[in-house]
Structure formats: C-alpha cells, structure tokens
Amino acid sequence: MQHLLRFVALDKAMPDKRDPAERRHDFREIYQEFAADRARDQASRCSQCGIPYCQVHCPLGNNIPDWLMLTAEGRLAEAYEVAAATNNMPEICGRICPQDRLCEGNCVIEKGFSSVTIGSVEKYITETAFAEGWVKPPQPARERAQSVGIIGAGPAGLAAADQLRRRGYQVHVYDRYDRVGGLLVYGIPNFKLEKQVVARRHQLLLSGGVVFHLNAEISGAASLAALRRRHEAVLIATGVYKPREIACPGIGLGNVVAALDYLTASNRKGLGDPVPAFDSGRLDAAGKHVAVIGGGDTAMDCVRTAVRQGAASVRCLYRRDRKNMPGSQREVHHAEEEGVEFVWLAAPEALIGDDVVRAVRAARMHLSVADADGRQAPVPIAGSHVELAADLVITALGFDPEDMPRLFDAPELGVTRWGTIAIDFGSMMTSLDGVFAAGDIVRGASLVVWAVRDGRDAAEQIHAYLEAKTVQPPAAAAAAE
Ligand SMILES: Cc1cc2nc3c(=O)[nH]c(=O)nc-3n(C[C@H](O)[C@H](O)[C@H](O)COP(=O)(O)OP(=O)(O)OC[C@H]3O[C@@H](n4cnc5c(N)ncnc54)[C@H](O)[C@@H]3O)c2cc1C
Numbered sequence: 001m002q003h004l005l006r007f008v009a010l011d012k013a014m015p016d017k018r019d020p021a022e023r024r025h026d027f028r029e030i031y032q033e034f035a036a037d038r039a040r041d042q043a044s045r046c047s048q049c050g051i052p053y054c055q056v057h058c059p060l061g062n063n064i065p066d067w068l069m070l071t072a073e074g075r076l077a078e079a080y081e082v083a084a085a086t087n088n089m090p091e092i093c094g095r096i097c098p099q100d101r102l103c104e105g106n107c108v109i110e111k112g113f114s115s116v117t118i119g120s121v122e123k124y125i126t127e128t129a130f131a132e133g134w135v136k137p138p139q140p141a142r143e144r145a146q147s148v149g150i151i152g153a154g155p156a157g158l159a160a161a162d163q164l165r166r167r168g169y170q171v172h173v174y175d176r177y178d179r180v181g182g183l184l185v186y187g188i189p190n191f192k193l194e195k196q197v198v199a200r201r202h203q204l205l206l207s208g209g210v211v212f213h214l215n216a217e218i219s220g221a222a223s224l225a226a227l228r229r230r231h232e233a234v235l236i237a238t239g240v241y242k243p244r245e246i247a248c249p250g251i252g253l254g255n256v257v258a259a260l261d262y263l264t265a266s267n268r269k270g271l272g273d274p275v276p277a278f279d280s281g282r283l284d285a286a287g288k289h290v291a292v293i294g295g296g297d298t299a300m301d302c303v304r305t306a307v308r309q310g311a312a313s314v315r316c317l318y319r320r321d322r323k324n325m326p327g328s329q330r331e332v333h334h335a336e337e338e339g340v341e342f343v344w345l346a347a348p349e350a351l352i353g354d355d356v357v358r359a360v361r362a363a364r365m366h367l368s369v370a371d372a373d374g375r376q377a378p379v380p381i382a383g384s385h386v387e388l389a390a391d392l393v394i395t396a397l398g399f400d401p402e403d404m405p406r407l408f409d410a411p412e413l414g415v416t417r418w419g420t421i422a423i424d425f426g427s428m429m430t431s432l433d434g435v436f437a438a439g440d441i442v443r444g445a446s447l448v449v450w451a452v453r454d455g456r457d458a459a460e461q462i463h464a465y466l467e468a469k470t471v472q473p474p475a476a477a478a479a480a481e
C-alpha cells in the first residue's frame, strides 16, 4: 500500500469541529480528536518534498516530514520521539500555533491542494503518546550540583526548565501566579487550550524534580539580586503584561476594561476561583452589547469569550481590513461562525456615556498606498462616523513590557528602547553576568512556539556558561597543583 504523496487523491480534512450552535454555550475545545485512520490518511498527504518549507517556517525547525511519514506508516511511538525531540510541548503547539502563518501556510502542496493538517497531526501524535504512557518526565542521566533559577512559568520558562533538568541541573521556577503556565492558563481561553493540558505538563516537570515556587513575585525584597546569590545562573522569562492604551475621550468611563483583566477573570471563573469582579458583573459580558477594539489574537479570544458568556451582541472594531489584521484568519472564521460581527476599517474616536459607556463612536478609515515595506497605513475618511451601541468595551491593543530594571531593583539590567530586556543574541545573556532572558520579555508580545524555542536556546546557553565555569583553564589548574 502506498503510504505517502496521497494529496492528489485525498482531500484535506481537519478533525471534526463542533457545531457553532453548540460550542457558543461552553468553553470546551472546538475540535474533536482525530480518529486514528483519519490522522493516518491526512499524514499520508505529505509530498515529502526535498526542501520542506513547513520545517523551515516552523520556529522550532520541527522535523515534520519524518513524523508525518511515521504516522502514515502507523509507527506512532517513533513519530512521537521525533516530534518531542525538538518541542517540549507539541500537544500545545499543535492546538494553538497560527499554522496558517507558519508550517501549514508554507506547505508546498498548499498551491493547489490545500496544506497537510500538520498541527492536528502533531496534537494527535502527542495525545496518543500521553494515552499510551510514552511521555516521560525529564530523567537526567546524572545529577549536577549547580542550580538555575527561572523567573516565570510560561512556555519559555517551562521549556528551559525541562531542558535544564534533563541535563541534571537543580531547577527552581518562581512565578507570581498561583498556577503554572503563564498566558497558557490565564490568557488563552479553554476553547483553544483546555487547562488540564497545561496542568499535565506541570505534573510531568514536578515528577521530574523541577521545584516550583508559586505566588512568588520577584520584586522588592525577593529581588533578582537574592536569586543571583542563590543560583549559579538565572533566567528571566516574565513575559509582557502592560496593556497598550488608546488615547480617546471617554476611555476612563465605567465598563471599559482591559483585555487581559477580562480574559483572566473568565479563565479563573472556569477554574473555580472566586472572582468578585466577575460576580459583580463588571467583567461578565452576559446580556451586554460588547465592543472589542483590536485585531490580534487577544481580540479574537475576547470576542469569542463574550459570545460564550451570553452577550446580547458582540462586535470587533479594527482599523485596517481583514487581509491586514494581525490575528489568525482561522480564528476570525471561528468567531464569525459563532456570531461575531467584524467592523473593519473603523477606529474609535470617542467612547460615549455619562458614568458608564453606552456607545463607541468610530471614524471610518481607508488604507493608504503601501510603503516600502508593503504596509498600508489606515487613514481616517474626513467627516465619516459610525456610532455603535456598547455597554461593555474591551480594549485589546497589545502589550508592552513592565519597567523591569525598576521591578527587579536592578538599574544595571540593560533594556532596549522598547523596554524589552536586551540580550547578547549569541549567548542570550543580559547585561548581568549569569542572568539570561527568553520569550516575550525579549521579543515583545509574540507566540508560544517562539517562547518554547527561546527557552530551549536559553537552556543550551546556560549549560554552556555553567560548563565553562566548572572547567578550570589550564593555567589556573597548573597553579593549583
Ligand atoms: C489572550 C492571548 C491569546 C494568545 N493566543 C495565542 C495563540 O493562540 N497562539 C500563540 O502561539 N500565542 C498566543 N498568545 C501569545 C503567547 O501566549 C505568548 O507569546 C507566550 O505565552 C509567551 O510566553 P512567555 O513564557 O514568554 O511569557 P508568559 O506566558 O507571559 O509567562 C510569563 C510568566 O512570568 C510570570 N511573571 C511575570 N513577572 C514576574 C515576576 N516579577 N516574578 C515572578 N513571576 C513573574 C507571569 O506570572 C507568567 O506566569 C496569546 C497571548 C494572549 C495575551
């Protein structure tokens, strides 16, 4: 039987998606699991091309053609080994990577036949591996006495912790939250990534000997300096959390809320935590006319959360058009299926209301001629306005870094002009000896898969740094004799 190159005869098929009428009312993931035969069939569509552009455009350089081939041949344990060799959380990336912009968007057969469903197969392989007991905690061949402190239990910190523990280091992860996962838990909603998927990774690292210090904010007395004394190396993986704001009249009105406050409240509610700001109705969209301002992944998560909370209507306002929005097209499609209305080419001019917002006034925009980078600037159309009723406005305009040198009481910690932590890109070390940085706090708001990549790279550099410290230079060794 032919196992590969079946894209000519076999159409692309995603795992079954739950009906919008059903999924509007709950927070469960929207895709079902692949059935084994469908996963095998879909993997067999791979053309095994000479230069695998999917792999080139995967930030982790995943060996996609090999694990597709192994899946098509039914060799799932080997497929999992290959998938896990380059990725510390393939089941998470398989669920939430914007594949249309990364691996699948660059699949060679995309040109006439629709890409291979790479992300779904990656998830399928790893879920099978969990079910079969093939996924093991990090098991170092030998223990090392040196310890590494990691600030931040998001994907960058967790990937680094996994890699360093595998090498035998004593790894301590500090996080200001009460749960492990960072934005995987408190930002990204359940309908994209259910929380037990993240908790399962936490459990594996715990059983592998990683020590977690939760509710442990590194600032003030619990300073970076104290961590540097306690550990031989420190990794900063704190993400970016300061919401960008729009300057428009009415922004201080009641019921105008920041996206992450809104999403965190919803996620905490789903986890069963007490959330007074949700229970009071302030962060609950039920029965409200909701306007979300922004066009990125965070905005998409807000509109789809509002639908599930039972909003009376949900609109998304974005100043560019559909083609030029930063969020994933697949997410827009899901949101439209669930009843969200997109108001393209509309930029808020004022929020209207007395104490509490009751409408958004927006200027209509057009896009200028593309500049040298091909980017078209949104330009207001003079005299054009639209007024949209809204009694809950959620601003989702992106995130900037907090003031890290001040937060860490470390004025000598170098930052870029954007406030992200400056590193040497070869060694990933900051301006402080033995202090490294990775993930969104270095790149600015980015993607989970890039955070995993950075965490892995940082772990390699920390290992090289610690090895160099333990190997005495010949002159020092001779002097000691
Ligand atoms: C709403 C939303 C939806 C998203 N959707 C997607 C998506 O679908 N796909 C995708 O690929 N990416 C998505 N992203 C982006 C992705 O979540 C981030 O790029 C990724 O989580 C960054 O990882 P990180 O480890 O650098 O930081 P984070 O995940 O932010 O983790 C940082 C951790 O550091 C902790 N921390 C911060 N400061 C301190 C301190 N002083 N002391 C102790 N701990 C501290 C925080 O509590 C947090 O746990 C989304 C982001 C948001 C906000």
Ligand code: SF4
Pocket (backbone or CB within 6 Å): 057, 058, 059, 060, 061, 062, 064, 087, 093, 094, 097, 099, 102, 103, 104, 118, 119, 122, 449
């Ligand atoms: S990690 Fe993301 S980009 Fe890479 S193969 Fe998996 S889904 Fe695609």
